[in-house]
Amino acid sequence: MQVKAQQPDSQLQQQARLADYDMNVAKINLLALPFRDISLQYERAVSRKISLAVGFRMIPKGRFPMLDAFESYIDDEATFEELQNIRLSNQAFTVESRFYFGRHDGPRGFYIAPYGRYSTYGLDFNEFEYTIEGEDEAGNYYTETHTIALNGRINGFTGGVLFGSQWRIGRWVYLDWWILGPAYGAASGKLSGSSSMPLDPEAQSALADELENLEIPMVDTEAHVDSKGARLDMRGPWAGIRTGLAIGVRF
DSSP, X not given: OHHHHHHHHHHHHHHHHHTSSXXXXXXXXXXXXXXXXXEEEEEEEOSSSEEEEEEEEEEEEEEOTTGGGGGGGOXXXXXXXXXXXXXXXXXXXXXXXXXXXXXXXXXOEEEEEEEEEEEEEEEEEEEEEEEEEEEOTTSOEEEEEEEEEEEEEEEEEEEEEEEEEEEEETTTEEEEEEEEEEEEEEEEEEEEXXXXXXXXXXXXXXXXXXXXXXXXXXXXXXXXXXXXXXXXXXXXXXXXXXXXXXXEEEO
């Protein structure tokens, strides 16, 4: 009878020890907010040193964030000015597994987190300019500047590894430092627009040249133009880096 009484007590102690850490943490990335980037994450502990996390990021439509960081990769000044006029939106879904190496149980300490991300980028050129050059019947040189509205989307799949560290501050609050999370993958998409009037051969050629000269960071482009409008296909490698400082609460 004495042995049977000790066994349940031992099991209860083990269960209490395993449950002596926070299971759920909801977070928001503070460093992303100045860039109109709303980045949320939910983390769920599945064992003493392992957790799963899902994240959602949304950037409302607006100017290309941190465009200046890509300036050195863009050779054409006119292209850089065009990108300044672009309006971009973004949504991204991220899934990651976290492996903690700190001395505390639960989601605390240094961690390594392999992750996958699916992202979509909406692109809008309200007034994409192209210039027609030629000579009139009298031999006089002329230029005509026209605009066309283009809009489209880029879809990307990336995978990477995030290195970070998480602390519990007080009873309810967590601080999560996403130190560095490089990722690599592929993306594809297109921009398209219809002309309000039929495009003659000279206009088609000028518009195609302007689209071919448009350098969108990290993707290859191919222009298709006819009398009705234009389409720019985009495909290529896609890379990114995750970093941030998130604050969260346990529940």
